[in-house]
Amino acid sequence: MIIRSGRTLLKVALIFSMKKYINLALFVSSLCFITLSLQKCKDLKIEKSNEPIWSDEFNYTGAPDSTKWSYDLGDGCPKVCGWGNNELEYYTDRLKNVRVENGHLIIEAHKEDFEKKPFTSSRLVSRNNGDWKYGRIEVRAKLPKGRGTWPAIWMLPTDWEYGGWPASGEIDIMEHVGYSPDSIYGTVHTEAYNHLKGTHIGDQRYIPDSEDAFHIYAIEWTNEKIDFFIDQEKYFTFKNEKATFKEYPFDKSFYLILNIAVGGSWGGKYGVDDSIFPVKMEVDYVRVYDKEHMGSQALISQN
Numbered sequence: 001m002i003i004r005s006g007r008t009l010l011k012v013a014l015i016f017s018m019k020k021y022i023n024l025a026l027f028v029s030s031l032c033f034i035t036l037s038l039q040k041c042k043d044l045k046i047e048k049s050n051e052p053i054w055s056d057e058f059n060y061t062g063a064p065d066s067t068k069w070s071y072d073l074g075d076g077c078p079k080v081c082g083w084g085n086n087e088l089e090y091y092t093d094r095l096k097n098v099r100v101e102n103g104h105l106i107i108e109a110h111k112e113d114f115e116k117k118p119f120t121s122s123r124l125v126s127r128n129n130g131d132w133k134y135g136r137i138e139v140r141a142k143l144p145k146g147r148g149t150w151p152a153i154w155m156l157p158t159d160w161e162y163g164g165w166p167a168s169g170e171i172d173i174m175e176h177v178g179y180s181p182d183s184i185y186g187t188v189h190t191e192a193y194n195h196l197k198g199t200h201i202g203d204q205r206y207i208p209d210s211e212d213a214f215h216i217y218a219i220e221w222t223n224e225k226i227d228f229f230i231d232q233e234k235y236f237t238f239k240n241e242k243a244t245f246k247e248y249p250f251d252k253s254f255y256l257i258l259n260i261a262v263g264g265s266w267g268g269k270y271g272v273d274d275s276i277f278p279v280k281m282e283v284d285y286v287r288v289y290d291k292e293h294m295g296s297q298a299l300i301s302q303n
Contacts, residue, residue, distance in 0.1 A: 050289075050293065052287040052288055052289050053135070053288055053289060053290050054068075054126075054130050054132070054287075054288040055285065055286060055287045055288065056068050056069075056105070056285065056286045057103075057285050058100045058103055058104055058105045058283065058284070058285060059103060060100055061100055061101055062095070062099065062100060063093075063095065063098075063099065063100070064098060064099075064100055064105060064124060067129060068126060068129050068130060069124050069125065069126060069129065070124075070125055070126075070127060070128070070129065071091065071092075071093045071098075071122065071123060071124060071125065072091055072123040072125055072257075072259075073091050073092065073093060073123075074090060074091060074115070075087075075089070075090050075091070075115070075117055082264070083261070083264075084165070085261065085264040085265045085266065085267075086263070086264050086265050086268070087150075087261045087262060087263055087264040087267070087268075088117060088118055088119050088262045088263035088264070088268065088272065089109060089117060089119040089120060089121040089260075089261060089262040089263075090114050090115045090116075090117035090119070090120050090121075091120075091121055091122055091123045091259070092114070092120055092121075092122060093122065094120075094122075096108065096110065096120070097109070097110065097120055097121055097122040098122035098124060103284070104282045104283060104284055105124075105258070105282070105283035106280050106281075106282060107121065107122050107124065107151075107258060107259065107260050107280060107281045107283070108121070108122070108260075108278050108279070108280040109121040109144070109149065109260045109262055109277060109278060109279050109280070110277055110278045111274050111277035111278070119262040119263075119272075119277070121259065121260045121261065121262060122259065122260070123257060123258075123259035124257070124258045124259065125255060125256070125257050125258075126255045126256040126257075127158060127255040128158070128255070129255075130255060130256060130288065131158045131253040131254065131255045132253060132254065132255075132288055133251070133252060133253045133254070134221050134222050134223065134290075134291040135220075135221060135288055135289055135290050135291050135294065136218060136219070136220045136221070136287075136288070136289040136291075136293070136294040137155070137173065137218060137219055137221070137256060137286075137287075137288050138216055138217065138218035138219075138229075138286075138287050138288075138289075139153045139173065139174070139216070139217050139218070139256075139258070139283060139285070139286050139287075140214050140215070140216045140217075140283065140284040140285050141153065141174070141214060141215070141217060141281060141282060141283045141284065142210075142211070142212070142213060142214045142215075142281070142282045142284075143176050143210050143211050143281055144178070144211065144260055144279035144280055144281050145178060145181060145211035145212075145276070145279065146178045146273055146276030146277075146279055147178045147179045147270060147271065147272065147273040147276070148178055148179075148262055148263055148267060148268055148271060148272025148273055148276070149176075149177070149178035149260060149261075149262065149267060149276070149279055150175070150176070150177050150178070150260065150261040150262065150263075150264055150266060150267025150268075151174075151175075151176050151259070151260045151261075151281045152172060152174065152175045152176075152257070152258075152259055152260075152261065153172075153173045153174040153175075153217050153256070153257075153258055154170065154171060154172045154173055154174070154175070154256075154257050155170070155171040155172075155173065155254040155255060155256055155257065156168075156169075156170055156254060156255060156257060157169055157249070157252055157253070157254050158252070158253040158254060158255050159252065159253065161252050162191070162245045162249045162252075163191075165189070166189040166190055166191055166194040166196070167190075167191045167245070167246070167249065168249050168252070169188070169189065169190050169249035169250055169252075169254070170188065170189040170190075171188055171219065171221070171226065171250070171254060172185065172186060172187040172188070172189075172202070173186060173217050173218065173219050173228070174186065174217035175187065176210060177266055177267050177269070178267065178273075178276075179269065179270045181208075181210070181211055182206055182207060182208045182210070183204050183205070183206060183207070184204060184205050184207045184210055184215075184217070184230060185202055185203075185204045186202050186203060186204070186217075186219075186228035186235070186236050187200055187201070187202030188200070188201055188202065188226065188238045188250075190246060190247060190248065190249055191245070191246035191247075191249070192246045192247045193247070201238055202236060202238075203228070203235055203236035205230050205233070205235050207230060214282075214284055215230055215231055216229070216230070216231050217229070217230060218230075220291075220294045221250065221291075222291055223240060223250075223251055224239070224240050225237050225238060225239045225240060226238045226250060256286065256288075258281070258283060258286075260279070260280075260281050
């Protein structure tokens with residue numbers, strides 16, 4: 001009986017010592033994580049998981065970074081005059097129309113006669129500099145105001161492997177038309193679902209200060225679905241029906257486009273107010289995360 005009690009006491013002492021050791025280890029690990037000391041955390045294999053795989057913070061001045069961006073120039077002619085939407089602008093790469101200043105990308109549309117068009121603007125693309133298949137793509141932006149404007153944050157396929165538009169797909173992360181200033185739209189276009197057939201799929205949200213304040217417009221994209229977000233709110237999901245590419249061509253690489261169109265079949269539905277120009281879209285940052293680090297980024301990006 002005495003021997004058993006001694007063994008019991010020994011076990012209790014061992015358990016107490018182990019608990020003290022475990023608690024101490026947990027405390028050290030927590031302290032390491034909180035202080036973000038990379039040197040001390042290295043042995044514990046704590047990795048920082050909120051770093052984008054591609055980004056532009058626009059913390060410089062002048063033309064957009066040429067290692068990340070290029071341009072679609074002109075009026076779309078001769079292949080798709082008016083860029084397929086009867087748009088009125090001529091896209092340029094002039095600093096007047098696109099530049100980085102005060103920590104923001106500026107895309108600015110002007111009322112001016114240029115190359116036989118009545119307006120100028122810019123259309124920035126990440127094609128062949130930033131092309132992704134799946135992940136979280138987010139852009140923090142403030143939109144232009146005025147009837148006739150049509151700013152967009154959207155994506156097109158890099159290689160058009162399923163054929164021309166709309167077979168290879170289009171992802172409209174954010175669209176806004178000036179005649180409806182408090183509405184934001186997220187939409188997809190495919191062979192089966194597109195606006196030419198009247199079958200396009202999307203949703204919209206009421207954002208009354210989209211022209212006066214910055215908001216985060218984002219998608220989280222996998223082979224299963226595409227989720228659309230404004231700030232922290234998921235408001236639309238487009239699911240893969242697992243049928244054919246005609247329903248879900250989004251298993252290929254896409255690139256990002258930032259632009260302000262003027263007029264057009266949607267933006268110019270109620271005409272263009274010439275008195276509003278110049279107008280600009282301001283972009284605070286663009287960030288792309290791989291699919292392994294999606295989900296938590298919506299909250300991280302608010303901070």
